[in-house]
Amino acid sequence: MLEDPVNEVKRREHALRIIGEKMKKHGRDGIYDLTGLSGGFPLEEEDLDLIETYVGPAIFEERLQEAGREHMGGEMIAAFNRTSSAILAAVLALTEPGSTVFHYLPELPSHPSVPGSTELASAGYQETEDFTEKPPLDTSLVVVTGSTMDHRVVEESDLVRVIEMAHDAGIPVLVDDASGARLRTVLYGQRRACDLGADLAVTSTDKLMHGPRGGLMAGRTDLIEKVKSKAYQFGLEAQPPLVAAMVRALEKFEPSEIRDAIKRKEEFLRDFKGPEVEETPTGFIIKSSSLEDLQGSGYGGDEISTALSMILLSEHGIVTIPAVGMPGASKTLRFDLAARDAGRIEISFLREAIYDAIKLVSGFINDDEKMRRLILG
Structure with a gap:
């Protein structure tokens, strides 16, 4: 059915x-929402007059950078209308048609956004639970899932191994840390993905925190700028009300x-x-x-x-x-x-x-x- x-x-x-x-x-x-995805839109009264198309980014961008780096690490932050949008923008920006996106997960299968984005980029896709397997020679992007849809959490040692293995081959690493940015760090005592050497990491601001449904990406400045450029091209970036709510949620995270x-x-x-x-x-x-x-x-x-x-x-x-x-x-x-x-x-x-x-x-x-x-x- x-x-x-x-x-x-x-x-x-x-x-x-x-x-x-x-x-x-x-x-x-x-109503009792036990999905862990209920999120919220924690705007303050003073925010309502500031969420215009151009005024909003001017006001909230600096605070987003500060709060986002504290939560995720990395050099630069970008906001997207969904985590899936951030993944799509990253795959479109960093992969070549015909190359391979190689995906490591604690448990199969992947969230559909990763293979779906790869297909739209005309790239090949492979996924594995074996964190010792080397990516193919034609790999243009390595993706690692920090915590699966059913909350299977990657071992920090496995995450570090993949990052080092990819970097030895000159391949950038994107960590899909939708809920893992909090599960891994708060409950498992792991370090933030960017602190472990990931080039990019993305989290959902509605998973295990009271923010809006949106994607927050952190990482290397040069790569974030490429991903943001692709996001603007296809309208994947977060709009001012969403950015303002993300900032408030990050600042209030407990x-x-x-x-x-x-x-x-x-x-x-x-x-x-x-x-x-x-x-x-x-x-x-x-x-x-x-x-x-x-x-x-x-x-x-x-x-x-x-x-x-x-x-x-x-x-x-x-x-x-x-x-x-x-x-x-x-x-x-x-x-x-x-x-x-x-x-x-x-x-x-x-x-x-x-x-x-x-x-x-x-x-x-x-x-x-x-x-x-x-x-x-």
Whole structure:
């Protein structure tokens, strides 16, 4: 069902309609966003008159450079309307048609933005979990994922090895640190990617922090300038309101909120008697393979996870990525307890909601029409 990209759009729009309906009935307090991607737009009253097309950059650019370098390291900062936009601009700027983009990940597969950008640049694409494998001779850009969509975090020693290996071959390195810029540093004590020698690093300002959905890139001045030039060419750069909100979010970032997630996770797991779960740095995931009662229904893991996610949303107001994520996003049922709403949801309520979702989906897993209406509306 979800292999069709059109159905992916229908699935997401159906979930957003459910959120809209619940907001009308219960207000924002009836929604618990546990995606870890809820972000925010933390503008101050004084910012509103300064977010014009030309005034905004003049006011916020210097603060963006200062706050961005503190968060990411590097020589220069650039802001984009999404992390995917930053990756696209970098691939277009730094690769030659016919060359290879070689991608290292702690766990396959890649976020679709990397192979998709490579295709648009008319370059070849290869990905690997083997951090000892050397990139092909025709490689023009090495990409390393710092933390995967399901929060698998790269070892710092592996990251350093790849950076040194690429530099020995004269290849620039881009670290896709969408959530890793905070997971790796705050919870794992790793150094910032640019401090490890990465030429470029990009993070999402809405992942594990309360900023807007946008991309923040740091790195070498000469490369940032090339990437910015390509971004301006295709309208990939962040506009003034987004830049202002990024600045505010960076200035207000508080690492302790991520650390508090560990306590919530321990409380949840202590009394959970449902299917097997796997811990993530800031929460947990439920593997579809552990949902034994739902197996053999003819549906794959993506559909099962999405069905559960839709029940959690429609019946309990709990937002997870399989319901609302962009087409191509991971369908793993992940609960991020570093999310802002996690601080106001009762752990017992979350446990019971998961039990209820499993029970309800089990009741009509073999009814194709009900499953289709549940997922697609």
